[in-house]
Amino acid sequence: MSGPKKRGGPPWIAPARQHEVTWRDGDIVISVPVKSGTNWMMNVVHQLLSGGDDRFASIYDVVCWPEFVERPGQPTAEVIARLEAMPQDKRRAFKSHSAPGDLPYQAPGQGKDVKYVVVCRNPEEALVSFKVFLEQHTDAFYELWGVPRQALCRPDFPTFYNEVIDPQGMQGMLFGFVAAWWPHRHADNVLMLHFADMKRDLPGSVRRVADFLGINPDEKAWARIDEHSTFTWMKSHQEKFETISTAPVPALEAGAMVRKGQVGAAKEDGMTDEIAAHLRATGEHILTDAAARKWLYEGGSLP
Numbered sequence: 001m002s003g004p005k006k007r008g009g010p011p012w013i014a015p016a017r018q019h020e021v022t023w024r025d026g027d028i029v030i031s032v033p034v035k036s037g038t039n040w041m042m043n044v045v046h047q048l049l050s051g052g053d054d055r056f057a058s059i060y061d062v063v064c065w066p067e068f069v070e071r072p073g074q075p076t077a078e079v080i081a082r083l084e085a086m087p088q089d090k091r092r093a094f095k096s097h098s099a100p101g102d103l104p105y106q107a108p109g110q111g112k113d114v115k116y117v118v119v120c121r122n123p124e125e126a127l128v129s130f131k132v133f134l135e136q137h138t139d140a141f142y143e144l145w146g147v148p149r150q151a152l153c154r155p156d157f158p159t160f161y162n163e164v165i166d167p168q169g170m171q172g173m174l175f176g177f178v179a180a181w182w183p184h185r186h187a188d189n190v191l192m193l194h195f196a197d198m199k200r201d202l203p204g205s206v207r208r209v210a211d212f213l214g215i216n217p218d219e220k221a222w223a224r225i226d227e228h229s230t231f232t233w234m235k236s237h238q239e240k241f242e243t244i245s246t247a248p249v250p251a252l253e254a255g256a257m258v259r260k261g262q263v264g265a266a267k268e269d270g271m272t273d274e275i276a277a278h279l280r281a282t283g284e285h286i287l288t289d290a291a292a293r294k295w296l297y298e299g300g301s302l303p
Contacts, residue, residue, distance in 0.1 A: 011145050012069045015102035017076050021066055021083060023106065025113040026091040028213060030063065033097055033177040035129035036121035037195045039241045044206055044229050045093050045117060048215045052224020058243045065095040070247045072145060097173075099180035108188045115213055118181050121195035122297050123174040123283065124276055128269035131160045140249040157270025161279075171279060175286035175296070182292045185302050194299030202229060 009015070028045055032038040042063045046053065056062045064086075066079055086092055096103050099118075106114050134152045142149050154160040165171065184190045191212040198205045206229050210217065217225055227233055234241060242252045266276075280293075287293050291303040 010147070011072070013067055013097065014069050014076070015067050015096075015098045017066050017069075017079060018096060018098065018102070019104050020076055020080050021094075021104075022080075023104075023112040023114050024088070024092065027112065027114045028091060028093045029096055029103070029114060029116045030093060030119075031096045031099060031103060031116055031181070032119040033099075033121075033126065033173050035126045035133055036174075037119045037198065038095060038097070040198065040229075040231070040234065041117060041119050041193075041209075042093070042095055043234060043241070044209055045213070047225045047228050048206070048210050048213060048217065049091055049093065051217055051221040052228055054224070054228050054237070056240060058245050059241050060095075060244045060246075063093045063095050065244075067096060067098060068244070070244070099177045100184065101180055105184065106189075107184070114189065116184075116190045117209060117212070118190060118192045119195060119198070120174075120178055120192070120296055122266070122299075123171070123279060124266040124271050124297075125195075126174055127161065127165060127170075127279070128157055128266045128271050130165075131157055132269065136253045136255070138250050138253055141251045144249050158272060158275060160270075161275050166278075166282075171282045172286055175283040175293075178292055178296050179287045179289075182287075182289060192302055194295065196299035200299075202226075 028049075030038065030041050030045055032041060039059060042059050046056070046059065046062045050062070053062075064083060066083065070079075083092070105116065106112060131154070137149075139149070152164060154163055181190070181192060185192045191209065193205060193208070203226055206225065238255060242250075242254065244251060283293060283296075287296065295302060
């Protein structure tokens with residue numbers, strides 16, 4: 001195991017595309033690192049915007065993902081034109097795995113009135129889930145991009161960490177993400193939540209998001225929103241969270257996106273004490289604020 005390195009990214013993720021988006025007042029950016037509750041928060045935001053809609057075929061039909069490249073050679077202009085054509089009278093929601101820097105953050109009073117909902121997760125849990133997630137990408141997807149499955153997949157988690165995560169400095173996806181958002185955590189247009197706190201109190205977390213976005217559902221809408229925001233409902237409708245209708249081939253096998261959603265179970269998926277110690281030590285070089293690291297691992301109130 002070695003120290004932190006500069007991280008690259010897969011060819012199907014192009015963060016720079018987000019700088020081409022013409023933002024509008026009311027836009028909502030859901031900024032979450034890999035396997036940290038992205039689809040969960042995408043669904044929460046959609047449920048709040050729609051008053052509890054369950055009729056969407058794919059979450060990507062109602063929440064945009066500008067940094068995803070749908071096929072090799074896809075022009076950025078094609079995606080931007082699609083975003084520009086969206087109705088002006090409805091708020092848009094966007095998914096991003098990026099943080100400020102790669103993500104064009106606009107501070108309050110600078111540019112458009114854009115809201116940022118940020119979710120983070122214990123890095124041990126995120127990484128063990130990431131291993132399984134990569135394994136559940138389809139052969140057709142890897143073939144589309146000319147990426148050999150063996151470049152990203154390993155038979156067990158220790159080998160995955162030592163041969164895939166650490167050599168590519170992928171710890172930065174999690175620790176670096178928090179480091180980029182941390183100075184903005186108390187900004188009026190930023191709401192930072194933790195995956196563990198959403199698990200502990202989902203109704204309360206959803207209401208925090210509603211208040212932050214200025215959304216006030218009525219009683220009937222709240223009943224639908226609360227039901228459709230649960231992990232149980234998402235698991236029973238997981239096909240809604242696994243397909244991207246604009247992609248030429250299926251990216252994921254069935255059951256890949258909504259998996260366990262557990263807290264404190266990283267060892268069950270292969271996390272070892274040695275790797276956990278290395279991960280934490282590596283994280284200290286990336287995320288130097290001890291309070292920020294404590295929050296990333298445990299959640300709770302933001303210091």
